[in-house]
Amino acid sequence: MKIITMQRPNSYSNAYIIGISFVSALGGYLFGFDFSVIAGALPFLKVQFQLNAWWEGFLTGSLALGCIIGCLVAGNLADRYGRRPGLMTAALIFTVSSLGMALAPSLTSFVIARFAAGIGVGMASMLSPMYIAEVSPAAVRGRNVAINQLTIVLGILITNLVNYTLADNGQEAWRWMFGLGAVPSLLFFIGVLWLPESPRWLIKAGRQQKAEAILQKIGGHSFAANSYNEIKASLSGSTKQSYKAVFAKGVRPAVFIGIALAVFQQFCGINVVFNYTSKIFESVGANLDLQLFETISIGIVNLLFTLLAMWQVDKLGRRPLMLMGSLSLSILYVVLALLLRNQASTGVVSVFVLLAIASYATSLAPVTWVLIAEIFPNKVRGLATSIAVVSLWAAYFILAFTFPILAEKLGTYGPFWLYAGICLLGFFFIRSKVKETKGKTLEELESFIAH
Incomplete structure (x- = not known):
């Protein structure tokens, strides 16, 4: 019988592990930037390009279409050349696309640049958590992968603060909002030069x-x-893997769970709050200044409760946090739909929006990424992760594209009834299908998830 000697968590080189995790997670910061910059810029873009509901949704969701391409490219790149070259490529794409959006002379060129930004986001959203999971010991893996979510929410908060500061600089303020993304993109590229390659990929x-x-x-x-x-x-016995291998009998259960969790993280509906904050609060009478201020409040709450999730993900575990998040979101959406329908005060609506953000930040936001990074076998991790993350971004595009159209036809409150039902279904799926993964090595999880 093989005996594996376990080391205490404090015998690891924590400073080194956290250092390389944070550098890799700068991809998450840029993810947060490109994801949230649209919330502050959208009121200006609607005027600049005369957007109707259809174009408002497509412009917002075009990021996700690029993300799908980025994930497909990153999966193959990561398995063939390593995780590090993929992260470097993502950093360069972020830089070029940020400048492209800032300088866009027309709606078409802006959408193309935002689509390109999505390629970088898609690559980083897949490679950063996967890289962190592969370099982290089992005892601290959940916390370290959650660092990626921390940098995402820092990107969201800092971007919202910058947007709020720039909002008084005239109708061209949106160009600065997007162009400033080139600065952290270059810092990310320089940081990746220092990273070691994933030891699992090297072996x-x-x-x-x-x-x-x-x-x-x-x-x-x-x-x-x-x-x-x-x-x-x-x-x-591993050989060059194809997508056919990802759906082999022994891998299929993990892939099914990964896809379902990825889609649920988007269809739970919270990202319409991040992307359409201005639209939601405009519906209850908030002016532009208050709309942009609400994005900052959302960013602060998102950050605080992400820190709480990082503290608890390796203590309480993944499954309890996911169950709590899905059920509480379902209840909060029902209340929020009623408040929006009855034109409640901005302050009351804000309280329940922030409660929904807090619930999401401690559960579905970080833990979904942790699980996707954990549950796939070493042999096919790159390809399997790309499939799950492609599914996530496809779901995000549907969500972002449909919200303005649904809100126009049903009222701003209408879609939240749908999201409440989806969250309830997600609760029952997690309870029946998702197993606890905390404390297990990636290799131990291969047989555990399959059975």
């Missing part, structure tokens, strides 16, 4: 000595030896 590529050196730097000789043997065993 898969036959570069054992380099992998062992990185594993020793992460956790010492004992950790490196144990990790190397487990990874090597999990890759035994």
Whole structure:
């Protein structure tokens, strides 16, 4: 019988692990920037390009169409050349697309640039959490992958603060909102130059000595030896994988759960609050200044409760947080729909919007990414992750595209009845299908998830 020696979490090189996790997670910051900058810029873009409900939804959702392409490219790139080259490519795309949106002379050129930005977001949204999961010991993996969500919400908050500051600079303020994204993009690229390659990818590529050196730097000789043997065993008999292998019998349960969780994270509806804050609060009489101020409140609450999730994800576990989040969102959406329908005061609506953000930030937002990064086998992790994240972005496009149209036909409150029902269904799915993964190595999870 094989005995695996477990090290105490404090025997790891925590400073090194957190350092490389934060650098990788800067991709999450840029994800947060491109995701949230539209909320502050949309009132200006509606005037600049004379947007109707259809174009408002398409312009917002065009980011997701690029994300789908980015995920497909990143999955193949990550498995063929490594995680690090993919992160570098994403950083360069972020830089070019930020400048492209800022300088766009027409609606068509703006949508093309936002689509390109989506390619970078899609690559980073897949590669950053996957990379962090692969370099993190099991005892701290949930916390470290949640760092990616922390940088996403920091990106959202800082972008909202910048948008609010720039809003008084005239009708061209939106150009500065987008153009400033080039600065963190370049910082991300410089940081990635310092990152080591994922030891799991190096072993898969036959570069054992380099992998062992990185594993020793992460956790010492004992950790490196144990990790190397487990990874090597999990890759035994692996060959170049195709999408057909991702849907093989032994992998299919994990892929199904990953896709379902990814789609649910979007169809739960919270991202309409992030993207259409101005539209929601305009419906209850808020002026532009108050609309933009609400984006800051949302960003602050999102940050605080993401920190709470990072503290609890390796203590309470993934499953309890997901169950709590889905059920509480369902209840809060019912209340929010009633408040919007009855034209409640801005302050009351704000309270329940912020409660919904808090619930999401402690559950579906970070934990979905943690689970997607954990549950797929080493042999097909890159391709399987890309499929799950493609599904997530396809769902986001549908959500972002349809909200303005549904709000125009049903009233701003109408879509929230639908989101409440979806969250209730998500609660029952998680309760019946999702297993707890905290504390297990990625290799141990392969057989655990399959059964």
